[in-house]
Amino acid sequence: MNKKIKQILIYTLPFLAAIASAVLYFAIPESGKQKQMNAPYYMCFLLAAVLILAVCLIAGIFAKDFGKKLQGKLPFYAGLILFIALLNTIFSKTRLLPVLYFPSIDRITGLLWEQKVFLIKNLIFSLGLLLQGFILGLLTGFFSGLALGYNRHVGYWLNPVTKFLGPVPTTAWIPLALSVFPTTHGANVFLIAFAVWFPVTLMTASGIQSVSKVFFEVSETLGAGTFYKVFRVAVPASLPQIFLGLFYGIVSSFATLMAVEMNGNSQGIGWYINWQKSVMLYDGVYAGLIIIAVLCSFVLTMLFKIRDKIMVWQKGVIRW
Structure with missing residues (x-):
């Protein structure tokens, strides 16, 4: 694979993972067992994280050492976003696990914000x-x-x-x-x-x-x-x-x-x-x-x- 194409792919991985997470969140209906929150807190936190990452990537253009370190962590961030999206899908979109012990990511992030x-x-x-x-x-x-x-x-x-x-x-x-x-x-x-x-x-x-x-x-x-x-x-x-x-x-x-x-x-x-x-x-x-x-x-x-x-x-x- 061309080195430049590979580098572009690495830079876009977290954003592609965020898009995939949003698709899973909105496309799959809720199981109906989880408590519904007043706002899509999980998506709000994800959007905030993506914006912070974008700002850091822009800063990395000027601070070369910081940008190089950040680039090495981008695949991990993409994997983390997908992992959290998968957890949220299992917890809130299916009936596989007891709701009492496995609340949705929406509920956890909502509580962090509301309290x-x-x-x-x-x-x-x-x-x-x-x-x-x-x-x-x-x-x-x-x-x-x-x-x-x-x-x-x-x-x-x-x-x-x-x-x-x-x-x-x-x-x-x-x-x-x-x-x-x-x-x-x-x-x-x-x-x-x-x-x-x-x-x-x-x-x-x-x-x-x-x-x-x-x-x-x-x-x-x-x-x-x-x-x-x-x-x-x-x-x-x-x-x-x-x-x-x-x-x-x-x-x-x-x-x-x-x-x-x-x-x-x-x-x-x-x-x-x-x-x-x-x-x-x-x-x-x-x-x-x-x-x-x-x-x-x-x-x-x-x-x-x-x-x-x-x-x-x-x-x-x-x-x-």
Whole structure:
């Protein structure tokens, strides 16, 4: 196939997929079992996505690197549009699956739009809770890992404690945390911090211990003190492992956030998902899952962007 024709086909794939999706949406009649929405929200979201993609493609003409990256993802976007169209066809146009557990894409996107203010409020609450717990867990994990990895006397006492407490699932501490802390909020912050603390501690200590002793000996010969050896030698050399600990910590913090918000909270995305499940409104469950998945993916993407900026010598070694 001619290279130019192939390139044009790649650029048009998402738009052809969107047209096919619209044909499936309007040409096949509804099964009559799904709740009808006030507007074709699925088509509105699809149109908005196509317009955003078109703007990005135009921007890619001027920003060559961005355009090249975007071009490589176009077949995936086309496949994603067709996959969602197929799901919507099965859910809303046929009677193959129970409506209660498999709402149409129209219902899910409609709920995201109609309850956007309420969902944003819950998202802000979840972000605040997550941020407090993550910062606390990151600081305690970093300094405990630093002490554990650098000082063998601290490691003698702290290592057994870390090995004993760390592997315990965070959710197992929920009853104890709710009993010890005076408020549910304080207990939730502690549980998220605990979920972050263990992987950050473990990977920081591992990174410090893996630093060659030659680095410390050379720096000491040149007159470096303890502070310099720790923060200018050990920490920079351990950055790959520290960022890996951060990666595991973020994933654990999101899992813990969902668990703690389902216990005693009156707001938050986790609470919202649990509430929607309890009233058997699974379009809300799927909407909440989409929000938390997008948020977690965005945070991890930003983490790897920061990692590539700080550790330029390892840029692209680990991709997300």
